[in-house]
Amino acid sequence: MSKKLLTIKEVKLLPVDAEFYVKGVASRLTRRVDRNNNPFWEMALSDQTGDIEGKIWGTSSWINRQGGDSFPVDPDNCGLRFEGSSIGISGKVGQFRDLLQYNFNEVYYLDQEQNPPSGFVKKSPVDSAYLEDSFRDLIAEVSHKAIHDFLLSVFFTKYNLWEKFKIWPAATLLHHAYVGGLLEHSVSVAIGARDIARHYESFKVPVNMNIVLAGALLHDIGKLESYTVNTTPKNTVKGNTLDHIILGSHMFMKFAEAEDLNEDISHALAHIIVSHHGLREFGSPVLPQTPEAMIVSAADDLDFKLNYWKTQIEALSPQSEFTDFLSFIDRRLWRGVEIK
Ligand SMILES: [Fe+2]
Ligand SMILES: [Fe+2]
Structure with a gap:
């Protein structure tokens, strides 16, 4: 050999x-x-x-x-x-x-x-210390005390989802399907959603920033139960039969009840988790109906598409301009022109 x-x-x-x-x-x-x-x-x-x-x-x-x-x-x-x-x-x-x-x-x-x-396992290309710091900073930006304390208790002090959350993939294929992918995706969605929310606040759309931040950080927690990580991400039985949206809303409601989270806050956040895929055919039983849910859903969709574009274009041979037709997003993807 x-x-x-x-x-x-x-x-x-x-x-x-x-x-x-x-x-x-x-x-x-x-x-x-x-x-x-x-x-x-x-x-x-x-x-x-x-x-x-x-x-x-x-x-x-x-x-x-x-x-x-x-x-x-x-x-x-x-x-x-x-x-x-x-x-x-x-x-x-x-x-x-x-x-x-x-x-x-x-x-x-x-x-x-x-x-x-x-040694062969794919990891998030984004520096893990940067992602961890950003995640904590985003929680620190939540100024509503009850929501802030709830996030701390879910991710760190009481339920400690963090241990899994920081290494989990965000998918088995398609996007962020590697160690650290869920953290990378959640931080990216939360920063994107926050910045979109800031923009609309200044354009006089009433947006609750605390709900946007918390909803974005929590939107995919169901993935902790829908995937396993061995050497490559795989669907669990629950992931195949219930999916992360149902699993995530169930996890969230359990935490919200145990922590006595105010009913209105819990309703607003549960709506974000359940609607975040934006379309019924993408697995959301209801569509986003509030500014906060529309913003998180838009940031989620963009983050998925950009990560998918990056993965597909990186795998493309240098001679090719386009990917094959990708049924999942109903188009071919273009490398684009390099503007000098
Ligand atoms: Fe999702
Ligand atoms: Fe997501």
Whole structure:
């Protein structure tokens, strides 16, 4: 195995027939059978630079490289759990119906101590100390004592959501799907919402800044129950069956009742949590009906779209101007022109 070790981002720039060696975490592994009943596998491999999907055909070799040894294994009967583990792949770029296809010809189960899966996990690109300080500053900006104390008690002193909140992803795919993504997204939404609210205050729209800030910081707390973090974010059973909007409003109402939060405040904040996706087809049973809810929902939508644009454009080959059509946001995305 003398091939140069590449990152996933580098592999994705290779032409047809190029060979590669790459390491990462197997974020998904699915066993399938072809029409002759021969097994093949589809593996998604992730490192800090991106994700790649590859085919592992029946002719590929599976090799255990733990503890300095190297011997072939049968993936169905070796007792090794490839999914969620650190894997090395020796492969070749192929082509299928005009699209590049990555053939994973040798699959190495790496020594997990020398190559810990945590080393391949994607993290928020924004400095974590900056995000943590910003989060605390945003709570400090809440001047209404009961709301301020409620936020402190939920995130820190009493219920301590913070321990999970600071590392949690904001999604499993699409946007902020990495360690620290929920904190990055929540801080960004809260700062964006605050600045929009300031603007409309000066344009004489009555906006309650305390509700905007608290609503923005709380809007996605349901994600603490809808995802798990192992090496890559995954949906929980509750996440699949109830979703973060229902889970978040339920969590919030429990905290609000236990803390005896004033009924009107609790109603205004619950409305933000429930309506923040802005459209029924995006999972909100009601649409934003107050200035505070409209502002948080708009800031949330923009933050999602900009993060999605960034992720998609970073993964685009340098020759391409546009992404493929992205059904989730019903458009292709454009790199834009560089204005000098
Ligand atoms: Fe959300
Ligand atoms: Fe959100």
